[in-house]
């Protein structure tokens with residue numbers, strides 16, 4: 001059976017995603033045009049596809065780095081236990097940091113990342129998130145640039161997984177509940 005059979009519906013097509021990312025990039029271009037070499041930090045794995053498209057629309061000079069956090073295991077809800085599997089390779093002291101996230105759900109992951117980076121004395125830390133799911137928020141977190149506000153459904157595709165699969169779907173869709181029922 002194809003992975004496409006597990007998709008209940010498409011929320012955002014690839015064209016819609018590209019158009020919105022371009023708009024978000026333009027907001028960032030306006031704010032960072034004179035900034036001192038910002039550092040974009042992509043939170044793997046989910047944000048890899050968003051980052052790849054976003055940076056192609058950015059016109060300010062910047063550097064890139066990656067972190068990897070994990071909180072979901074194989075389930076559909078955050079475990080609340082955020083693990084840092086990969087950290088940035090250089091100092092972020094006095095840097096203008098932009099965290100690139102695919103989705104902010106409970107806010108627990110982002111809150112841990114922000115706490116960690118603020119303790120390292122970045123000059124500024126802002127957040128760009130492709131998706132925001134405020135209905136599930138447990139911790140208040142700032143999102144400076146946001147692509148879409150999503151309903152409280154389990155979303156997959158365009159980097160987002162269920163049990164490490166479906167990240168390669170070119171759109172953002174809703175997973176059929178039958179796939180994860182019984183977890």
Ligand code: PRP
Pocket residue numbers: 043044045046047069070071072073078101102103104105106107108109110161
């Ligand atoms: C997902 C997503 C965010 C986080 C959001 O990552 O990429 O980082 O969960 O959830 P929260 O707001 O409830 O903390 P996940 O831990 O599933 O790792 P992945 O990106 O490698 O899939």
